[in-house]
Amino acid sequence: MTKITTYKNQLTEIISRYRNHVDFLAIRVEYSEETNIILRGNQIDTLSEGIASGGQVRACYRGGWGFATFNELSTLNQRVEEVIAAARLVGDEETRLAPIEPVQIDCQLPLTGTDPRHVPLSQKKALCDHYNVILRSLSEKIATTSVRYRDSTQNILLATSEGTLIKQSWADLEMRFSATARSGETLQTGRETIGSRRGYEDLIGLEQQIQGAAQRALNALVLPPVKGNNYTVVIDPILTGLFVHEAFGHLSEADMLCDNPELLELMSMGRQFGPEILQIFDGAAPQGHRGSYFYDDEGVPATKSQLIHNGVLVGRLHSRETAGKLNERPTGNARCLNYHYPPLVRMTNTWIERGETPVEDLLTDIQEGIYAKNWLGGMTNGEMFTFSAGEAWMIRHGKLAEPVRDVTLSGNVFKTLGNIEAIGNDFYWDESGGCGKGGQSGLAVGCGGPSLRIKEVMVGGEAA
Incomplete structure (x- = not known):
């Protein structure tokens, strides 16, 4: 959040400079960290950690909207002017935004478990491998498997021409599993998905659910189809x-x-x-x-x-x-x-x-x-x-x-x-x-x- 905090004064100054040119102006800056792992069968499809930073500008004038994104804060003045010009070009009615009370606040969604950023990539990859073995080893009839892991931590700063200045952050985690079973020309798939905004521990201990996804695919191979x-x-x-x-x-x-x-x-x-x-x-x-x-x-x-x-x-x-x-x-x-x-x-x-x-x-x-x-x-x-x-x-x-x-x-x-x-x-x-x-x-x-x-x-x- 330190990186986001340094933008506060700059956004406030730019908003103040341009606020009277349109009916509404908002700048949203974001700094995020993300991990992605995808296993298909016994192959690694994706294994990455990344950082993204950038922002967006929105302006409304007489009901017309302008929108632009940026990656360098040094270009923000130019983006703001472009967005204002676009909004003024298309606006020909009335700006009708429901009123709200401006707020200035720092808030963070609390984690009850471990921040995924504190877990090494090797440990996340080992967890995916462990679950993939469960999917693949249940039966030789399991033809294909997929394991997906993603975590993302987003830090956001929102400033508006009405005086709102909000700093907000959260972490989100998700794992997706699938197993496809084959018998002759018959294919059946079982899936399971787990998500959390509470902590890394929510992705641990899923063996029974994952085995259940593969078992559903196997069971369906021999079940009769329902009569419509x-x-x-x-x-x-x-x-x-x-x-x-x-x-x-x-x-x-x-x-x-x-x-x-x-x-x-x-x-x-x-x-x-x-x-x-x-x-x-x-x-x-x-x-x-x-x-x-x-x-x-x-x-x-x-x-x-x-x-x-x-x-x-x-x-x-x-x-x-x-x-x-x-x-x-x-x-x-x-x-x-x-x-x-x-x-x-x-x-x-x-x-x-x-x-x-x-x-x-x-x-x-x-x-x-x-x-x-x-x-x-x-x-x-x-x-x-x-x-x-x-x-x-x-x-x-x-x-x-x-x-x-x-x-x-x-x-x-x-x-x-x-x-x-x-x-x-x-x-x-x-x-x-x-x-x-x-x-x-x-x-x-x-x-x-x-x-x-x-x-x-x-x-x-x-x-x-």
């Missing part, structure tokens, strides 16, 4: 977290709504989307998760925002501009992956609140259904979603029955929310998320939720 049909489905908390993030969370991001009047009308406040037992939240204020921070990249304090209350839409996620355009309060959801990109409206930690139904009762009276667990992949397109389960079982007469493979869940998010029949009293935070939007992929997020029981879900598999 509409089923009542019970999903575990990990799939619930994926569902609420991908299928509903992105639709709550207000920049998508401002540019799409039809979607804005669809996502109108007060609309009933689910049963009264349904509560959905997003926010960076809850501490200890991968989407947690103190201030977003516009200097807005982190919040806890309720999106769905008793099944009714009551909130959405904002930058200052989208909040200003829709006359709502900013929620602290303007985030950028790093200084190369401007902030966009992004989720932080998104979750469905736990319910009151005992998990074992979720299966009760389902004559034929599906229990789906963990995730393998997925995609969304507007209101429509498709997710692949990592594991699945048939439910017969209220009990778990035979396991099946190739289970994909798809449907319309609004219909699916309305078809939630029960919400379990369990809950799990999945810290494995890396969200993509607008070319900014891998932004750390948290997802959480309980088990859900949902009727009339289209399950794809073998033709019935």
Whole structure:
């Protein structure tokens, strides 16, 4: 943080010099340290440690934005002038930024474990090798494996023409594992991802989970494919977290709504989307998760925002501009992956609140259904979603029955929310998320939720 601290006076002086040329001016300087390790099979694909430093300038004039990045502080005056010229060239309306209180503060997300910068590269590589051996040695049918390690420590200084001056830092860690098993022409893959903003120790002791990923791939080789049909489905908390993030969370991001009047009308406040037992939240204020921070990249304090209350839409996620355009309060959801990109409206930690139904009762009276667990992949397109389960079982007469493979869940998010029949009293935070939007992929997020029981879900598999 010492390197960042030296920039304070320079940024304040430049902001003061140019602040009256535009409606809003912000300079964000970043210094980061990163480690990347990728093993594919028994080969080292990537083994690197790096340092990156640079910054970005944003200016708004009459609703028009200018943006530029820089790597040398000596060029900052030139970048600021270019950005101001660009904003004045395109601005022809009104700058509508929701007001916030300026703040001057130094803050650091606390680590409860070891700072990854204090762990030697050789030790991180040895951990990857250890996990790779577990994946590869389970069976000769394991055809390919992949182990990915990444840690990143970001130190950020944000100065704005409104008087905000925030110094903020955090460390983020992630490991991804996959194993693909082969039997003849049949290929099946098992995956596992672990993320943390707490410390290096969270990546140690994962042997059982990693072996489970390889075992899922092996098991799926001999499992029968599910018969495609509409089923009542019970999903575990990990799939619930994926569902609420991908299928509903992105639709709550207000920049998508401002540019799409039809979607804005669809996502109108007060609309009933689910049963009264349904509560959905997003926010960076809850501490200890991968989407947690103190201030977003516009200097807005982190919040806890309720999106769905008793099944009714009551909130959405904002930058200052989208909040200003829709006359709502900013929620602290303007985030950028790093200084190369401007902030966009992004989720932080998104979750469905736990319910009151005992998990074992979720299966009760389902004559034929599906229990789906963990995730393998997925995609969304507007209101429509498709997710692949990592594991699945048939439910017969209220009990778990035979396991099946190739289970994909798809449907319309609004219909699916309305078809939630029960919400379990369990809950799990999945810290494995890396969200993509607008070319900014891998932004750390948290997802959480309980088990859900949902009727009339289209399950794809073998033709019935």
